Structures are given as C-alpha cells and as structure tokens.
Amino acid sequence: MPARTRFLSLVVSTAAILAFAQPASAQNNEKGGSGSGGGAGGGGAVGVGSTGAPGEGPTVNGQSLTMQTTNNSPVDQFGTKGTIAISSDAALSISNTSLSGVDGSSTQIMLAPAIDWFVIRNLSIGGSLLFNYRTDGTGNSTSFGIGPRVGYNIAFSDLLSIWPKLGFSIARSSVSTDGTPQNPATGTVSNTAVALNVFVPVMLHPAPHFFAGFGPFVDADLTGDNKATTFGAKLTLGGWL
Numbered sequence: 001m002p003a004r005t006r007f008l009s010l011v012v013s014t015a016a017i018l019a020f021a022q023p024a025s026a027q028n029n030e031k032g033g034s035g036s037g038g039g040a041g042g043g044g045a046v047g048v049g050s051t052g053a054p055g056e057g058p059t060v061n062g063q064s065l066t067m068q069t070t071n072n073s074p075v076d077q078f079g080t081k082g083t084i085a086i087s088s089d090a091a092l093s094i095s096n097t098s099l100s101g102v103d104g105s106s107t108q109i110m111l112a113p114a115i116d117w118f119v120i121r122n123l124s125i126g127g128s129l130l131f132n133y134r135t136d137g138t139g140n141s142t143s144f145g146i147g148p149r150v151g152y153n154i155a156f157s158d159l160l161s162i163w164p165k166l167g168f169s170i171a172r173s174s175v176s177t178d179g180t181p182q183n184p185a186t187g188t189v190s191n192t193a194v195a196l197n198v199f200v201p202v203m204l205h206p207a208p209h210f211f212a213g214f215g216p217f218v219d220a221d222l223t224g225d226n227k228a229t230t231f232g233a234k235l236t237l238g239g240w241l
Contacts, residue, residue: 073158074205078240083118085211087238089128089199106136108232116151116165124151130169139178145171147197163213164200168222171195196220201236209239 078085089112110133116126130145149167156162176188201213213236221227 074208074210075155075158075161077208078161078203078205078211079118079122079124079153079155081118081120083240085116085118085124085126085238085240086114087116087211087236088113089234089236106134108132108134108230110234114149114238116149118153122153122155124153124163124165125149126151128167128169130171132171132173139176141173141175143171143173145169147171147195149197153203159205161203161205162200162215163203165198167197169195169197169219191224193221194223196222199234199236201234203236209241211239212237 090110111131112128114126114128116124118124125148127146127148130143130147132141132143132145134141147167147169149165151163151165153161153163170192172190172192174188174190177186197217197219199215199217201215203211203213205211214233216231216233218229218231220229
C-alpha cells in the first residue's frame, strides 16, 4: 500500500476513534460534574465527588466531608449559645497546702455540683455548691459553700477541649484539731471565708450531651489571718442540654 494511502487510512481511523470516544467522555464528565456539584442539572440528586477544594478531601453537595464531621462533632456542639451544662466536680487527691508559710500534706475530697449557661458561643457563666472534706495528721475540716464562676471553652480536636473556669466561693468551715505530742490541745473552730477558685480541666467529649474532664485547680483564701492556698487536680463529669 502506498505511503499516502496508509497515511490517509490512519487519519480516518484516528478520527473515527475520537468521534466514538467523545460522547462517552462527555457522559462521564457530566456524571462526575453532577457528583461534585451536588446533582446540578440532574434533578437535585445527591452526588459524591472524589475531591473538593484543596485540603478539604471528599465532598457531598460541594461541602467537605471533613468539615461536615467537625461541624457535627460533640466538641463543636458543646458550648453553643444557650447550652446548659450540668456537672459535678469531684476530687480525691494528695495536695500540697501552704498555710502561713508551713507546708504539709493532706487528703481532700471535694464535691461541687454545678450548672453553667453559655451566654454566647464558648463563654459560660454559672455557679456551684461546694462540699469539701480534708484530713491530715493534725485533724480534719468540713466546708459547705456556694460560688459563682465564669468559663471559656476552647476546642482543639473533635473530641477534646479545655474549659478553664474562674470564680469565687463563700464557704462556712468547721475545723477539728486532734491532739499531738507537741500540742495536746483539741477543739473545733468555725469560720466563714471567701476564696478565689481556678479550675482548668481538659475535657473529653466521647458522645453528644456527655463530657468528662480532669485538670489542675487552685483554691486561694482571700479573707482571714491564716490564708491557705491549695493546689491539686480533680475530675468533672456531666452532661449538657
């Protein structure tokens, strides 16, 4: 076959292949466009595209699946405006207490049922009831009180956040002193005190409407001659509406 004839035959064959492939390619592009574009021009059907905008991953109706998961995560739902969180802060810890320059170890159990309301996103105001029992080598003390507080929730993953809270408490305390060889005197003393309370828990949100947290706290007396400052760590458990 002459070279010219072979060339014309190749051109015709190539044109035929392109003409056959173009409708199939256009059909595939139309399907792909409907998927990534949320079914545009296809009766509103929901489509899933393989990729979205750079860094967003797969999309549904043009919305990133990754972003959709984050928006609906328990952390994202917690702290929205109007959320009411009900919790109980409990502590069983070995603390180091500084009292008028004297250091000592003590075991402390504290319960603080509380309610917090998020007035705007992540900013909460609330209050708690306080029960505090502490014992050491010289005696024990029992306190009951109430205190307002303010907090701010900071989310840093789909399951974790930090919810630092700052407040004041007014408590009535009763202190019983046991006799020791150095000081055999015993007795009970009662007083009312105002304290500054700081609690910075790391919060775990395993499911909607439930949370658990653990973190350090500081309670510092603001009244009285013998001001005590207590450091420790405590647990908080609760849920939200």
